Amino acid sequence: MSNVDLSGVAKVYDDDLLAVEDVDLAVEDGEFLVMVGPSGCGKSTTLRMIAGLETATAGEIEIGDRVVNDVRPQDRDIAMVFQNYALYPHMTVRENMSFGLRLAEHDDGEIESRVEEAAELLEIPELLDQLPKQLSGGQQQRVALGRAIVRDPDVFLMDEPLSNLDAKLRTQMRTELQRIQEELGVTTIYVTHDQTEAMTMGDRIAILDDGELQQVAAPKTCYDRPNNEFVAGFIGSPSMNFFDVTATPTDDGVALAGTGFETNLPIDLPAGEYTLGVRPEDLAIATGDGHIDTVVDVVEPMGADNFIYLQPAEGSGEITARVDSEYHPEPGSTISLGFDPADVHFFGEDGERVPLDDEPKTVTTA
Structure with a gap:
């Protein structure tokens, strides 16, 4: 060997x-x-x-x-x-x-x-x-x-x-x-x-x-x-969802503003323009006021899960959510999506990952 x-x-x-x-x-x-x-x-x-x-x-x-x-x-x-x-x-x-x-x-x-x-x-x-x-x-x-x-x-x-x-x-x-x-x-x-x-x-x-x-x-x-x-x-199927957001620090975290949604997260992030990444399995159907309002385009049953392809209620693009197979919304219906702050990813204008909470950056070579 x-x-x-x-x-x-x-x-x-x-x-x-x-x-x-x-x-x-x-x-x-x-x-x-x-x-x-x-x-x-x-x-x-x-x-x-x-x-x-x-x-x-x-x-x-x-x-x-x-x-x-x-x-x-x-x-x-x-x-x-x-x-x-x-x-x-x-x-x-x-x-x-x-x-x-x-x-x-x-x-x-x-x-x-x-x-x-x-x-x-x-x-x-x-x-x-x-x-x-x-x-x-x-x-x-x-x-x-x-x-x-x-x-x-x-x-x-x-x-x-x-x-x-x-x-x-x-x-x-x-x-x-x-x-x-x-x-x-x-x-x-x-x-x-x-x-x-x-x-x-x-x-x-x-x-x-x-x-x-x-x-x-x-x-x-x-x-x-x-x-x-x-x-x-590239890694993960379906692929990660990406949203352009503006971050503004607050007393208890950061306020994020994207096309069609605003939310506050308890994280330490400098002010600036970022790409917010959320995996389809980390998006949840929100009750009450959700973070992102969307319109259902296609529901794809996969057995144990359903893949839901959605359009933002405001702006353009495509959002994918991976949900339990029991949830099967009608195409054209409006749903709100939320996410856990622990499940989000941020990328700078250069496309590189922005570490949160002193998270070490993964090296590119080994």
């Missing part, structure tokens, strides 16, 4: 396209780190630089105690699992899993032992003599994982390996991947655009946007204390 360290890593393509900018990232030995962000944010490019499939324009990449910038991919002791399973159709599962070991001229007995152990771990020993065309998508993905596992690498690199699976199987394979990684204890860097995968799988998550690292922390930390407005809006 090995740690992976990136120091000032950047990637600029020939047409002066800056794909990754000055990334500092330390992945601990045995850690499961998930890199997540929207399409085009630079996460796959970063992974490919770690693998050696892309050359870093600047910075240093270290695996274990070796700087590997000039080391060939096959000599970096990594194994990569792609979105495309890339199985040889004319080879059996056993032959696909053992192919890399045979190229490396390992002993036949060792190859057979590694393949059998990986098949048991992946719960596919009965498939070893079948061809890929006889397998389901989930089974093919397990074979692709097995091909990586038998190499016994220092680091696993996974680039959206579950995106071709249906929703139910994707959920099942998320659990399986976590189990396998915990049993093997191998340092794993996993790339996805799916924030649900990031929140449920990673020991920590690294969030990128437009080639820049926005925050690296445990999933719950990113959810509870997002570093900036981008992270706040």
Whole structure:
């Protein structure tokens, strides 16, 4: 097993396209780190630089105690699992899993032992003599994982390996991947655009946007204390609601004035212009005078909950509330929404989080 360290890593393509900018990232030995962000944010490019499939324009990449910038991919002791399973159709599962070991001229007995152990771990020993065309998508993905596992690498690199699976199987394979990684204890860097995968799988998550690292922390930390407005809006489903507000300090806290609402909160916040963030699950239906008057647009039943999409009674924009499934207002009706002061987030004009009550600011790099 090995740690992976990136120091000032950047990637600029020939047409002066800056794909990754000055990334500092330390992945601990045995850690499961998930890199997540929207399409085009630079996460796959970063992974490919770690693998050696892309050359870093600047910075240093270290695996274990070796700087590997000039080391060939096959000599970096990594194994990569792609979105495309890339199985040889004319080879059996056993032959696909053992192919890399045979190229490396390992002993036949060792190859057979590694393949059998990986098949048991992946719960596919009965498939070893079948061809890929006889397998389901989930089974093919397990074979692709097995091909990586038998190499016994220092680091696993996974680039959206579950995106071709249906929703139910994707959920099942998320659990399986976590189990396998915990049993093997191998340092794993996993790339996805799916924030649900990031929140449920990673020991920590690294969030990128437009080639820049926005925050690296445990999933719950990113959810509870997002570093900036981008992270706040990206992590969590449905996304956080944002309101432009003006803050005026008072004797017992701060008065907030936004389009269509005014409220007082018992918090210490300097005077100024802010973006107020409130998650849909932290909005409550208010009795009497609510903080925000809204008009119901769409109610989306989700089983245990209802998602209510609303328009402000004054101004423009969209507000989302996540409420109990028993509450089902009629479209066009007017409701008032309130929130607990402990559940709000504030962001400055630069988009950065404004800590409250001496809350420490989460660092962007690790």
